[in-house]
Amino acid sequence: MKSLKTIPAVAAIMAAAALLWIPALQAQDMDPPARVARIGYLQGAVSLQPSGVDTWNAAPPNYPMVSGDRLYTDQGSRAIIQLGASDVRMWGGTDVTLTNLTDNYEQIGLASGSVRVRVFAIDPQNVIEVDTPNGAVIIEQPGDYRINAYGPDASLVAVNAGAVQVAAPGVNQEVVQGQAVQLYGTNPVELGLVEMPGFDDLDRWSIDRDHHILNSISARYVSREMPGYDDLDDNGNWSVTPDYGPVWYPTGVAVGWQPYTVGHWAYVAPWGYTWVDDTSWGYAPFHYGRWAVIGGRWGWVPGPPAVRPVYSPALVAFVGGGPGFSIGISIGGGGGGVAAWFPLGVAEPYVPWYHCSPHYVQNVNVTNVNVTVIRNTTIINNYNTFITNTRTVNNVNQINVTNVNYVNRQRVVAVPANNFAGGGRVQPVRLNQAQVQQISRAPIMVAKSPAPAPQRPLLQARPAAAVARPVARPALMTPHGQVIATPVANRPAARPVSLPKPQPATAIKPAARPIAPNLKPASPGANARPAAPVNNNARPVAPAAGNNARPAAPENNARPAAPGNAARPTTPAGNQARPEAPTNGNARPATPAENTRPAQQQARPAQQATRPETQTARPETQARPATSEARPAPQQARPTPARPEQQAAKPEARQGQQPQARPQQKQPLTKEQQEAEKKRQQEQKQEEQKKEEQEKQPQ
Numbered sequence: 001m002k003s004l005k006t007i008p009a010v011a012a013i014m015a016a017a018a019l020l021w022i023p024a025l026q027a028q029d030m031d032p033p034a035r036v037a038r039i040g041y042l043q044g045a046v047s048l049q050p051s052g053v054d055t056w057n058a059a060p061p062n063y064p065m066v067s068g069d070r071l072y073t074d075q076g077s078r079a080i081i082q083l084g085a086s087d088v089r090m091w092g093g094t095d096v097t098l099t100n101l102t103d104n105y106e107q108i109g110l111a112s113g114s115v116r117v118r119v120f121a122i123d124p125q126n127v128i129e130v131d132t133p134n135g136a137v138i139i140e141q142p143g144d145y146r147i148n149a150y151g152p153d154a155s156l157v158a159v160n161a162g163a164v165q166v167a168a169p170g171v172n173q174e175v176v177q178g179q180a181v182q183l184y185g186t187n188p189v190e191l192g193l194v195e196m197p198g199f200d201d202l203d204r205w206s207i208d209r210d211h212h213i214l215n216s217i218s219a220r221y222v223s224r225e226m227p228g229y230d231d232l233d234d235n236g237n238w239s240v241t242p243d244y245g246p247v248w249y250p251t252g253v254a255v256g257w258q259p260y261t262v263g264h265w266a267y268v269a270p271w272g273y274t275w276v277d278d279t280s281w282g283y284a285p286f287h288y289g290r291w292a293v294i295g296g297r298w299g300w301v302p303g304p305p306a307v308r309p310v311y312s313p314a315l316v317a318f319v320g321g322g323p324g325f326s327i328g329i330s331i332g333g334g335g336g337g338v339a340a341w342f343p344l345g346v347a348e349p350y351v352p353w354y355h356c357s358p359h360y361v362q363n364v365n366v367t368n369v370n371v372t373v374i375r376n377t378t379i380i381n382n383y384n385t386f387i388t389n390t391r392t393v394n395n396v397n398q399i400n401v402t403n404v405n406y407v408n409r410q411r412v413v414a415v416p417a418n419n420f421a422g423g424g425r426v427q428p429v430r431l432n433q434a435q436v437q438q439i440s441r442a443p444i445m446v447a448k449s450p451a452p453a454p455q456r457p458l459l460q461a462r463p464a465a466a467v468a469r470p471v472a473r474p475a476l477m478t479p480h481g482q483v484i485a486t487p488v489a490n491r492p493a494a495r496p497v498s499l500p501k502p503q504p505a506t507a508i509k510p511a512a513r514p515i516a517p518n519l520k521p522a523s524p525g526a527n528a529r530p531a532a533p534v535n536n537n538a539r540p541v542a543p544a545a546g547n548n549a550r551p552a553a554p555e556n557n558a559r560p561a562a563p564g565n566a567a568r569p570t571t572p573a574g575n576q577a578r579p580e581a582p583t584n585g586n587a588r589p590a591t592p593a594e595n596t597r598p599a600q601q602q603a604r605p606a607q608q609a610t611r612p613e614t615q616t617a618r619p620e621t622q623a624r625p626a627t628s629e630a631r632p633a634p635q636q637a638r639p640t641p642a643r644p645e646q647q648a649a650k651p652e653a654r655q656g657q658q659p660q661a662r663p664q665q666k667q668p669l670t671k672e673q674q675e676a677e678k679k680r681q682q683e684q685k686q687e688e689q690k691k692e693e694q695e696k697q698p699q
Helices: 009-020 025-029 201-214 359-364 378-394 418-421 433-441 487-491 644-649 671-696
Strands: 037-043 046-049 070-073 078-083 086-090 094-101 103-120 127-132 135-139 145-153 154-161 163-170 173-176 180-184 188-195 236-239 245-250 263-268 274-276 290-294 297-301 316-319 338-343 411-415 475-478 479-484
Touching: 009 145, 070 487, 078 094, 078 201, 086 094, 086 163, 086 201, 086 236, 094 487, 103 201, 103 475, 127 145, 135 145, 145 163, 145 201, 145 433, 154 163, 154 173, 163 180, 173 180, 338 418, 359 378
Parallel strands: 103 127, 135 475
Antiparallel strands: 037 078, 046 070, 070 094, 078 086, 086 103, 094 103, 103 145, 127 135, 127 475, 135 163, 145 154, 154 180, 163 173, 180 188, 236 245, 245 297, 263 274, 290 297, 316 338, 338 411, 475 479
C-alpha cells in the first residue's frame, strides 16, 4: 500500500497545472470545486450544521454539502453522504463533519457513532481520510470500510475489502482485507488486532445499497462519478432518441410538471443560489446535463459518461437583468419584483452567476453536454461558437449570449423575489400573456446573482430536529495531530506531509484489552490475509442501449467490490454489545432478507442474532452454524466414552461438517454375543453356498 503523500498539496499542484494557460493569474483562486457531496438519503431525525454556523437545522434531502458542513443522525435514524464514486453511510447516533472537500481530497471527521465507507472507484491521485478522535484512516484504493468511534480514546477500523493506512501518535500501520483493529488511548495510541465483529443492521443496509448501485441501469448512460444516478432507475425510464442520444423521462410527476418547480432555492457558498429539489431522485438531473421537451414530455439529457462532470448549482438561465426586476405590482407584492428562470435546453450555454473563470465556464459546459450523440447541426454549431468564446475572453462578463435562441424561454417560472431570496418552497405565479412576453424580451443575466446574498444559510422552512449534541466542533486526530474539524483550523495543516512506509499488516499484535463488549482479541497467529485486488471499475459495464429491464441480481463472482468477509463490526447505536456473527474468509456476506437478494448468494447463518455471547473462538476459514444448539451431535456408535487424553488431542470438527465418531477400541464379547456372532457367520456361509450352486446350474 502506498504511504500517505502530500494530500492537500497534491490537489493544489493539479489545480494549478490545469490553470497555467489562463491569462489572469488570479484565476487560480476563482473557481469553485468541480464536485460537492450530496445528502443522498435520510430516515428519521437527521440534522445539519452548515459551515460557519453554530446552530442545527433539519437536514433537507438532496442538499449539497461543502467543506465544513456537519451532519448528525439521532438514535434510530440513518443517512448517506454521497461523494462521487463513494458513499459514507451513517447509522444512528453518528456525528460526521465534512472537514475538507476538494477535487482530490476528502477529509471526513467521525466524532462518534458508526459509518461504513464504500469506495467503488478512486483516482490514483485522490485520497479519502477519515479522522476519529484518536486516529486517522487513510484510504487510497477502492474497498469497503467500517469505522466506529466509541469516544475520545477508542475507535475501531474493520477492512472488509481493500486496505487502509492508520495513523495516530505512535502508530503508522497498514490494515488489509479481513482485518479489524482497535485504537485505544490518545497519546500514545495502542493498536491491536481483534476478531472481525459480526454483521449488524448497518452492514445489511449497506450491502442492499451496494446491490442497487451495482445493478443500476443508469450506469450505462451517465458518469459513475455523478452522485445520485442510481436513484433514476426507480423513478423513470431511459430511451435512446435519434436527436439527443440517451434520454431519461421521469415517471410519477404531476400533469404540467416541469424541471425546477418542486423544491426551493438555498444559498450555498461559493456558488450562491442553489436549487434543492424535493423529490428523492432530484439531484443528478438538476445539477448535471440539460432538459428538453421531446414528444410533449420533459426528458433529461446527460453529458458524456466517460468523464467526471463538473457540478453546477442549477442549470438554468435567470432573466430580468438583476434584482428588483418587476413585471407587475400585483405579482411583486407592492413592487417587490420577481425572480424568473427557465431550464437550459440541450447544449445551450450555461453562464454562472457566481465568481469563476472562463476556463471553468468551458469545463462546466463540456462535461455536461455530450456532443457525440447530438445530431442537430444548428445546436452543435451554436455550442461550438460558445465554447470558442470561452477560450478567447479574459472575464466571464465578456461572454456573449445575446444571440442564443433559448428553446425553453417561453416556459419561464416566476416567483416573488422575497420568496426566492427567503428560501421558501417554490410556488410559481400565474403569468398572463403580456407578462410572458415581457419576460421573454428581458435580458439573460450573465455573471450576476439573481438576488442579494442572505444573512444566513437558507434551509427548508421547517423546524429543526432536536439535537442532543454539543454545538462546538469536535477535535479529531489527523496525520498532522489533533485539530478542530473545521476547514479554517485544518488550513494550516495543508503543508507537505509524508508519512513513512507503514508497518506491514502481518506485524499487528492481538489487542490486550477489547474496547467494546462484543470485541475479542484475535487469536495468536490469526493475522493478515493478503488484500484481494479491488477493481477500480467496480460498476457494471454498459450493455447495449435500449433495454430498460433491470438486470438480474449478480452472481457471487460478479460483484467485484462486494465485501469479502462475512464478519462485520459492532452495532452502532449506543455502541451496545450484541452477539457475534461467524467469520468466513471465503464466502461473501449475506444481505438482508429482501426480494432483491440474489438467490444464489451463500448467506452466512441466518440466525446469527441468537448465538450466545460466550461462543468459543471460530476457525478462520469456514462458517460455523449460527447457534451452538444447531450443531449436529456426533453419532454415538457405541456408548464407550472417550479417554481423557484422547479428548484433549482431538481437533475441533471442521465447520459445516458433522463431527466423525472416533473409532472405538474392541471390547471382549460376552458369551451371548459370541453365540450370536457364530450364528451370523454360519448363515452368511450358507447364503454364499446357495448362491454358488445357482450359478453352476445350466441356463
